[in-house]
Amino acid sequence: MTCAPDSPAGPSDASSPYGPAPSPGARPTRPVRVHHLTRAKERGERLTMLTAYDAVTARILDEAGTDMLLVGDSIGNVMLGHDTTLPVELDEMVVATRSVARATARALVVADLPFGTYEAGPAQALASAVRLMKVGANAVKLEGGRPRVQTVRLLGEAGIPVVGHLGFTPQSVNRLGGFRVQGRGELAAEALVADAVALAEAGAVAIVLEMVPEPVAARVTATVPVPTIGIGAGARCDGQVLVWTDMAGMTQWAPRFARRFGQVGQALRQAAQAYGEAVREGSFPTSEHSFDS
Structure with missing residues (x-):
């Protein structure tokens, strides 16, 4: 991703903290950075995120003006033929992240830490995150709430921005008993809000909320100072993310929370x-x- 210094805002980009989305076919010169995410939340501007796993797709989505490209461990389901994200290896994420970063000029590239690469503690997470940052990631994403606070803090101290992930966390699919909505009931909702607050206080730059009741997601969004990015979490998050193949109608089936914007x-x-x-x-x-x- 291009790392040119920010330029002073001119008349053409006065309506956005990071400049306007490019016109079709144009290659933007001003990249989205982590501080632009909070600025967008403060100004009530919705953020867009889509997954990408290769250079061809990343270039198209970047030229379309997508704010963030998530190199998700969903590559396991979408591209590698697995039933879950659990088999995805860090080496596979490194290849995908490098490919996406090489093709991206504007979007913030966020790379998932796959299962088994950070659960042992902050030191393991740092070693894994460094590999992804070295090949072009601008931030990493990990799942979990309060148990990840020390990890988020250490990565931040090392200069690595972290995006949190709460609600349904695919890497915990076996513990959660399948693909189930999370945060239902007052106790579960309170726990989710507490997790979000803890992540934000530890330095997370954004938080993905997946398969969470809309009122709970709205409560989290109003509570934390960093942007929330919803997927199956309703319309009151600060932004939205979808798997690009669901968004573009690449498969016959798509989850309930996805909308096909093309065929x-x-x-x-x-x-x-x-x-x-x-x-x-x-x-x-x-x-x-x-x-x-």
């Missing part, structure tokens, strides 16, 4: 079918696609 999967299928037909009938390649001797 990319259908378009890709049609393109592949058209290609196959052209090859079989001999209409591709033609002289236009060939070289003279």
Whole structure:
């Protein structure tokens, strides 16, 4: 990601703390930084985040003006064919993060710490996070609340911004008993708010809230000074995140909280079918696609 110094705001970017989203096809020059996230919350500006796992997709989403690209351990489900995120290795996250960062000019690149790379304590988390930062991440994301406070604080002291993740935490799917909404009931809601406050006080720059009742997510959003990024947490978070394949209609099934904003999967299928037909009938390649001797 480009790390050019901030330039003074001019008339064209006066409405946003980090400059306007670029027009289609334009390559922006002013990157989103972590302090812009809090500034956006203070100004009531909604933040956008999408997952990305490769350079081709990252470049498209970045040019579309997405504020944050999450190199999620959801790569396990989405790209690697696993049923959960648990099998994802740090080496796989390093490759994906490097690819996304190389293709990104504006968006803040956030990389997940996969299962087994930070649970042993702050020292393990620091070693894992350093690997992701060295290949281009601008921040790392980890799951859990108050038990992660020391880790968040240590990473922050080392210069590594941390995004927290509360509610349904996919790496704890076995303990949670499956894909279930979290934070229901007063005790659970109180615990979730306490976790969010603890993460913010430890230095987290944002907090993802996944599969949380909307009133609870709204309460967290009003309580903590850092942005909340919702996924299945209602409309009152400071921003939203979706897995890009769900957002773009790449699969036949998508979770209830996702909305398809396109039918990319259908378009890709049609393109592949058209290609196959052209090859079989001999209409591709033609002289236009060939070289003279």
